Amino acid sequence: MYSLDQLGYDSYFQDQNQSETHLIGRVSTLANGIYKVLSADGEYPCQVSGRFYHRAIEARDFPCVGDWVLFERMPGENKGIIHGVLERKSLLSRRAPGEKQEEQLMAANIDTVFLVNALNQDFNIRRMERYLMQVYESGASPVFVLTKKDLCDDVEEKIEAVEEIAFGVPVHAVDALHRDGIEVLQPYMQQGRTVSLIGSSGVGKSTLMNQLIGDQVQKTQDIRSGDDKGRHTTTHRELFLVPDGGVVIDTPGMRELQLWSGDDAVDQTFQDVEALATQCKFRDCAHDQEPGCAIKQAIQNGDLTEERYKSYLKLQRETKFLDLKEKYGSHRAARIQVKEIHKGTW
The missing domain is CATH 3.40.50.300 (P-loop containing nucleotide triphosphate hydrolases)
Known part of the structure:
Protein backbone atom coordinates (compact mmCIF):
# COMPACT_ATOMS: atom_id res chain seq x y z
CA MET A 1 0.00 0.00 0.00
CA TYR A 2 1.26 3.49 -0.85
CA SER A 3 0.09 6.96 0.10
CA LEU A 4 -0.95 8.79 -3.07
CA ASP A 5 -0.19 12.10 -1.34
CA GLN A 6 3.40 11.05 -0.69
CA LEU A 7 3.70 9.82 -4.28
CA GLY A 8 2.79 13.33 -5.46
CA TYR A 9 -0.87 12.90 -6.42
CA ASP A 10 -2.06 16.51 -6.13
CA SER A 11 -4.94 18.57 -7.54
CA TYR A 12 -3.23 18.86 -10.94
CA PHE A 13 -3.67 15.11 -11.47
CA GLN A 14 -6.86 14.70 -9.45
CA ASP A 15 -8.67 17.15 -11.76
CA GLN A 16 -7.69 15.04 -14.79
CA ASN A 17 -8.83 11.71 -13.34
CA GLN A 18 -12.48 11.30 -14.26
CA SER A 19 -12.38 7.50 -14.38
CA GLU A 20 -14.67 5.57 -12.04
CA THR A 21 -13.49 2.16 -13.22
CA HIS A 22 -9.70 2.38 -13.35
CA LEU A 23 -7.12 2.54 -10.56
CA ILE A 24 -4.60 5.37 -10.42
CA GLY A 25 -0.89 4.72 -9.88
CA ARG A 26 2.59 6.08 -10.54
CA VAL A 27 5.24 4.34 -12.64
CA SER A 28 8.35 3.57 -10.58
CA THR A 29 10.41 1.50 -13.05
CA LEU A 30 10.29 0.31 -16.65
CA ALA A 31 12.05 -2.74 -18.09
CA ASN A 32 11.33 -4.69 -21.27
CA GLY A 33 7.86 -3.21 -21.66
CA ILE A 34 6.86 -3.98 -18.05
CA TYR A 35 5.95 -1.00 -15.88
CA LYS A 36 6.06 -1.29 -12.09
CA VAL A 37 3.13 0.82 -10.86
CA LEU A 38 2.72 2.00 -7.25
CA SER A 39 -0.85 2.60 -6.08
CA ALA A 40 -3.01 2.85 -2.97
CA ASP A 41 -3.89 -0.83 -3.54
CA GLY A 42 -0.27 -1.96 -3.74
CA GLU A 43 2.41 -2.55 -6.35
CA TYR A 44 1.63 -4.06 -9.76
CA PRO A 45 3.67 -5.05 -12.83
CA CYS A 46 1.71 -3.65 -15.79
CA GLN A 47 1.71 -3.57 -19.57
CA VAL A 48 -0.05 -1.10 -21.84
CA SER A 49 -3.26 -2.36 -23.45
CA GLY A 50 -3.30 -3.39 -27.10
CA ARG A 51 -5.49 -0.41 -27.93
CA PHE A 52 -3.08 1.94 -26.13
CA TYR A 53 -0.10 0.45 -27.98
CA HIS A 54 -1.64 0.81 -31.44
CA ARG A 55 -2.73 4.40 -30.80
CA ALA A 56 0.73 5.50 -29.66
CA ILE A 57 2.70 7.29 -32.38
CA GLU A 58 5.93 8.46 -30.75
CA ALA A 59 8.03 7.77 -27.65
CA ARG A 60 6.34 10.40 -25.49
CA ASP A 61 2.94 8.75 -26.03
CA PHE A 62 4.08 5.85 -23.85
CA PRO A 63 4.38 5.97 -20.04
CA CYS A 64 7.76 6.63 -18.45
CA VAL A 65 9.09 6.64 -14.89
CA GLY A 66 7.23 9.27 -12.86
CA ASP A 67 4.06 9.16 -14.95
CA TRP A 68 0.60 8.84 -13.41
CA VAL A 69 -1.35 6.12 -15.22
CA LEU A 70 -4.87 4.71 -15.22
CA PHE A 71 -4.83 0.94 -15.02
CA GLU A 72 -7.01 -2.04 -14.20
CA ARG A 73 -6.06 -5.05 -12.15
CA MET A 74 -6.40 -8.31 -14.06
CA PRO A 75 -8.89 -10.68 -12.39
CA GLY A 76 -7.19 -13.24 -10.19
CA GLU A 77 -3.71 -11.96 -10.98
CA ASN A 78 -1.33 -9.57 -9.28
CA LYS A 79 -0.68 -7.55 -12.43
CA GLY A 80 -2.44 -4.87 -14.43
CA ILE A 81 -3.14 -3.28 -17.79
CA ILE A 82 -2.47 0.43 -18.42
CA HIS A 83 -5.19 2.26 -20.34
CA GLY A 84 -4.08 5.88 -20.13
CA VAL A 85 -1.45 8.41 -19.01
CA LEU A 86 -2.40 11.65 -17.27
CA GLU A 87 -1.07 14.92 -18.70
CA ARG A 88 2.42 15.63 -17.42
CA LYS A 89 3.59 18.59 -15.36
CA SER A 90 7.10 18.25 -16.76
CA THR A 251 18.70 8.19 -13.73
CA PRO A 252 21.75 6.44 -15.24
CA GLY A 253 24.89 8.53 -15.66
CA MET A 254 25.36 9.95 -19.16
CA ARG A 255 28.66 9.96 -21.02
CA GLU A 256 27.17 12.47 -23.46
CA LEU A 257 24.06 14.61 -23.59
CA GLN A 258 22.45 15.19 -26.96
CA LEU A 259 19.70 17.79 -26.75
CA TRP A 260 16.24 17.09 -28.08
CA SER A 261 14.98 20.64 -28.65
CA GLY A 262 15.09 23.99 -26.98
CA ASP A 263 15.24 27.49 -28.50
CA ASP A 264 13.59 28.85 -25.35
CA ALA A 265 15.99 26.85 -23.20
CA VAL A 266 18.97 28.51 -24.93
CA ASP A 267 17.52 31.92 -24.08
CA GLN A 268 17.04 30.95 -20.42
CA THR A 269 20.48 29.39 -20.07
CA PHE A 270 22.27 32.34 -21.69
CA GLN A 271 20.30 35.25 -20.29
CA ASP A 272 23.46 37.35 -20.03
CA VAL A 273 24.33 36.93 -23.72
CA GLU A 274 20.74 37.62 -24.80
CA ALA A 275 20.66 40.77 -22.67
CA LEU A 276 23.93 42.01 -24.19
CA ALA A 277 22.62 41.40 -27.72
CA THR A 278 19.79 43.89 -27.11
CA GLN A 279 22.39 46.60 -26.40
CA CYS A 280 24.15 46.34 -29.77
CA LYS A 281 24.09 49.49 -31.94
CA PHE A 282 22.46 47.62 -34.85
CA ARG A 283 19.40 45.43 -34.39
CA ASP A 284 20.69 42.86 -36.92
CA CYS A 285 24.21 42.79 -35.45
CA ALA A 286 26.02 39.53 -36.27
CA HIS A 287 28.47 40.14 -33.40
CA ASP A 288 31.42 39.90 -35.76
CA GLN A 289 32.95 43.11 -37.19
CA GLU A 290 30.05 45.51 -36.68
CA PRO A 291 30.74 48.75 -34.77
CA GLY A 292 28.93 49.19 -31.47
CA CYS A 293 28.63 45.44 -30.78
CA ALA A 294 27.90 45.02 -27.06
CA ILE A 295 28.90 41.35 -27.05
CA LYS A 296 32.35 42.00 -28.57
CA GLN A 297 32.84 44.87 -26.14
CA ALA A 298 31.87 42.67 -23.17
CA ILE A 299 34.42 40.04 -24.25
CA GLN A 300 37.14 42.69 -24.55
CA ASN A 301 36.23 44.10 -21.12
CA GLY A 302 36.26 40.66 -19.52
CA ASP A 303 32.54 40.83 -18.64
CA LEU A 304 31.83 37.85 -20.91
CA THR A 305 34.26 35.01 -21.61
CA GLU A 306 34.87 34.01 -25.20
CA GLU A 307 34.36 30.36 -24.17
CA ARG A 308 30.84 31.07 -22.91
CA TYR A 309 29.96 32.99 -26.07
CA LYS A 310 31.26 30.14 -28.24
CA SER A 311 29.19 27.69 -26.18
CA TYR A 312 26.13 29.89 -26.76
CA LEU A 313 26.71 29.86 -30.53
CA LYS A 314 27.33 26.11 -30.57
CA LEU A 315 24.11 25.31 -28.68
CA GLN A 316 22.15 27.76 -30.84
CA ARG A 317 23.35 25.96 -33.97
CA GLU A 318 22.58 22.58 -32.43
CA THR A 319 18.99 23.47 -31.52
CA LYS A 320 18.48 25.14 -34.90
CA PHE A 321 19.56 21.94 -36.65
CA LEU A 322 17.25 19.88 -34.43
CA ASP A 323 14.33 22.10 -35.43
CA LEU A 324 15.21 21.71 -39.11
CA LYS A 325 15.39 17.92 -38.76
CA GLU A 326 11.99 17.86 -37.08
CA LYS A 327 10.45 19.95 -39.88
CA TYR A 328 12.19 18.54 -42.95
CA GLY A 329 13.98 15.32 -41.99
CA SER A 330 17.70 14.65 -41.63
CA HIS A 331 18.76 14.80 -45.30
CA ARG A 332 17.02 18.06 -46.18
CA ALA A 333 18.09 19.61 -42.87
CA ALA A 334 21.72 18.76 -43.67
CA ARG A 335 21.40 20.38 -47.13
CA ILE A 336 19.93 23.55 -45.61
CA GLN A 337 22.72 23.60 -43.04
CA VAL A 338 25.43 23.33 -45.72
CA LYS A 339 23.84 26.16 -47.77
CA GLU A 340 23.69 28.45 -44.74
CA ILE A 341 27.29 27.65 -43.80
CA HIS A 342 28.40 28.72 -47.32
CA LYS A 343 26.34 31.91 -46.98
CA GLY A 344 27.97 32.61 -43.64
CA THR A 345 24.62 32.65 -41.82
CA TRP A 346 25.16 29.45 -39.80
Missing part, protein backbone atom coordinates in the same frame (compact mmCIF):
# COMPACT_ATOMS: atom_id res chain seq x y z
CA LEU A 91 9.10 15.85 -18.91
CA LEU A 92 12.84 15.32 -18.83
CA SER A 93 14.14 13.87 -22.10
CA ARG A 94 17.09 13.82 -24.44
CA ARG A 95 17.93 12.60 -27.92
CA ALA A 96 18.43 8.85 -27.82
CA PRO A 97 22.02 7.65 -28.42
CA GLY A 98 22.72 6.60 -32.01
CA GLU A 99 22.06 8.01 -35.45
CA LYS A 100 18.26 7.94 -35.39
CA GLN A 101 16.34 11.10 -34.56
CA GLU A 102 14.46 9.66 -31.58
CA GLU A 103 13.50 11.08 -28.21
CA GLN A 104 14.44 9.16 -25.07
CA LEU A 105 12.20 9.86 -22.09
CA MET A 106 14.02 10.01 -18.76
CA ALA A 107 11.45 10.98 -16.12
CA ALA A 108 8.11 12.77 -15.84
CA ASN A 109 6.31 15.02 -13.37
CA ILE A 110 9.44 16.31 -11.67
CA ASP A 111 9.37 19.45 -9.53
CA THR A 112 13.12 19.89 -9.01
CA VAL A 113 16.11 18.48 -10.87
CA PHE A 114 19.41 18.11 -9.02
CA LEU A 115 22.13 18.72 -11.62
CA VAL A 116 24.91 16.67 -10.02
CA ASN A 117 28.51 17.57 -10.89
CA ALA A 118 31.74 16.56 -9.17
CA LEU A 119 34.25 19.06 -7.78
CA ASN A 120 37.25 17.12 -9.08
CA GLN A 121 39.14 16.94 -12.39
CA ASP A 122 35.87 16.19 -14.19
CA PHE A 123 34.44 19.65 -13.33
CA ASN A 124 33.18 21.07 -16.63
CA ILE A 125 31.26 24.35 -16.97
CA ARG A 126 30.38 23.82 -20.63
CA ARG A 127 28.78 20.46 -19.83
CA MET A 128 26.80 22.11 -17.04
CA GLU A 129 25.36 24.59 -19.54
CA ARG A 130 24.03 21.68 -21.60
CA TYR A 131 22.45 20.04 -18.55
CA LEU A 132 20.89 23.34 -17.52
CA MET A 133 19.35 23.70 -20.98
CA GLN A 134 17.91 20.21 -20.68
CA VAL A 135 16.21 21.05 -17.37
CA TYR A 136 14.80 24.37 -18.63
CA GLU A 137 13.34 22.49 -21.58
CA SER A 138 11.69 19.95 -19.25
CA GLY A 139 9.63 22.49 -17.29
CA ALA A 140 11.18 21.53 -13.93
CA SER A 141 13.28 23.78 -11.65
CA PRO A 142 17.08 23.29 -11.71
CA VAL A 143 19.37 23.08 -8.67
CA PHE A 144 23.12 22.49 -8.99
CA VAL A 145 24.57 20.00 -6.50
CA LEU A 146 28.38 19.94 -6.55
CA THR A 147 29.65 16.70 -5.01
CA LYS A 148 33.01 15.49 -3.68
CA LYS A 149 33.89 18.85 -2.15
CA ASP A 150 36.34 17.01 0.09
CA LEU A 151 38.48 16.47 -3.04
CA CYS A 152 38.48 20.16 -4.00
CA ASP A 153 40.79 22.95 -2.76
CA ASP A 154 38.88 25.86 -4.37
CA VAL A 155 35.22 25.09 -3.63
CA GLU A 156 34.11 28.74 -3.42
CA GLU A 157 35.74 29.62 -6.75
CA LYS A 158 33.98 26.75 -8.47
CA ILE A 159 30.63 27.70 -6.90
CA GLU A 160 31.10 31.23 -8.25
CA ALA A 161 31.92 29.84 -11.70
CA VAL A 162 28.64 27.88 -11.72
CA GLU A 163 26.65 30.86 -10.43
CA GLU A 164 27.98 32.93 -13.35
CA ILE A 165 26.38 30.57 -15.90
CA ALA A 166 23.22 29.79 -13.89
CA PHE A 167 21.48 33.04 -12.99
CA GLY A 168 19.22 32.65 -9.97
CA VAL A 169 19.77 28.87 -9.82
CA PRO A 170 20.64 27.53 -6.33
CA VAL A 171 24.15 26.02 -6.10
CA HIS A 172 25.09 23.70 -3.21
CA ALA A 173 28.41 21.95 -2.51
CA VAL A 174 28.30 18.66 -0.59
CA ASP A 175 30.41 15.71 0.45
CA ALA A 176 27.79 12.98 0.20
CA LEU A 177 30.11 10.22 1.38
CA HIS A 178 30.50 11.90 4.78
CA ARG A 179 27.06 13.63 4.77
CA ASP A 180 28.70 17.07 4.82
CA GLY A 181 26.19 19.63 3.47
CA ILE A 182 23.39 17.12 2.83
CA GLU A 183 21.06 19.05 5.15
CA VAL A 184 20.83 21.96 2.67
CA LEU A 185 19.05 19.62 0.23
CA GLN A 186 16.31 18.60 2.67
CA PRO A 187 13.99 21.58 1.92
CA TYR A 188 13.58 20.27 -1.63
CA MET A 189 12.47 16.85 -0.32
CA GLN A 190 8.98 17.75 0.83
CA GLN A 191 5.83 15.61 1.04
CA GLY A 192 4.30 15.25 -2.40
CA ARG A 193 7.29 16.79 -4.20
CA THR A 194 9.44 14.96 -6.76
CA VAL A 195 13.18 15.42 -7.21
CA SER A 196 15.23 13.85 -9.99
CA LEU A 197 19.00 13.46 -10.22
CA ILE A 198 20.89 13.77 -13.50
CA GLY A 199 24.60 13.95 -14.20
CA SER A 200 27.54 12.35 -15.92
CA SER A 201 28.91 8.95 -15.01
CA GLY A 202 30.83 8.84 -11.77
CA VAL A 203 29.85 12.22 -10.29
CA GLY A 204 28.49 10.58 -7.13
CA LYS A 205 24.77 10.38 -7.85
CA SER A 206 24.39 6.93 -6.31
CA THR A 207 26.15 7.97 -3.10
CA LEU A 208 23.97 11.08 -2.92
CA MET A 209 20.84 8.99 -3.52
CA ASN A 210 21.71 6.66 -0.66
CA GLN A 211 22.20 9.60 1.71
CA LEU A 212 18.95 11.30 0.68
CA ILE A 213 16.91 8.15 1.16
CA GLY A 214 18.83 6.86 4.16
CA ASP A 215 19.41 3.40 2.70
CA GLN A 216 21.80 1.63 0.33
CA VAL A 217 19.35 1.62 -2.56
CA GLN A 218 22.03 2.17 -5.19
CA LYS A 219 25.40 0.49 -5.63
CA THR A 220 28.47 2.71 -5.64
CA GLN A 221 31.95 2.33 -7.12
CA ASP A 222 35.22 4.14 -6.61
CA ILE A 223 36.43 6.61 -9.22
CA ARG A 224 39.28 5.66 -11.56
CA SER A 225 42.58 6.92 -10.19
CA GLY A 226 43.93 7.86 -13.63
CA ASP A 227 41.49 10.56 -14.64
CA ASP A 228 39.10 11.10 -11.69
CA LYS A 229 36.23 9.75 -13.81
CA GLY A 230 33.72 7.32 -12.39
CA ARG A 231 31.98 4.24 -13.70
CA HIS A 232 28.31 3.59 -14.44
CA THR A 233 26.56 2.22 -11.36
CA THR A 234 22.90 3.19 -11.91
CA THR A 235 21.72 1.20 -14.93
CA HIS A 236 18.05 2.19 -15.12
CA ARG A 237 15.59 4.88 -14.04
CA GLU A 238 13.85 4.26 -10.77
CA LEU A 239 11.51 6.10 -8.41
CA PHE A 240 12.12 5.91 -4.65
CA LEU A 241 10.07 7.13 -1.70
CA VAL A 242 11.89 9.27 0.86
CA PRO A 243 11.05 8.17 4.44
CA ASP A 244 10.37 11.72 5.64
CA GLY A 245 8.30 12.61 2.57
CA GLY A 246 8.67 13.14 -1.14
CA VAL A 247 9.94 11.15 -4.08
CA VAL A 248 13.37 10.86 -5.74
CA ILE A 249 13.94 9.58 -9.28
CA ASP A 250 17.46 8.43 -10.14
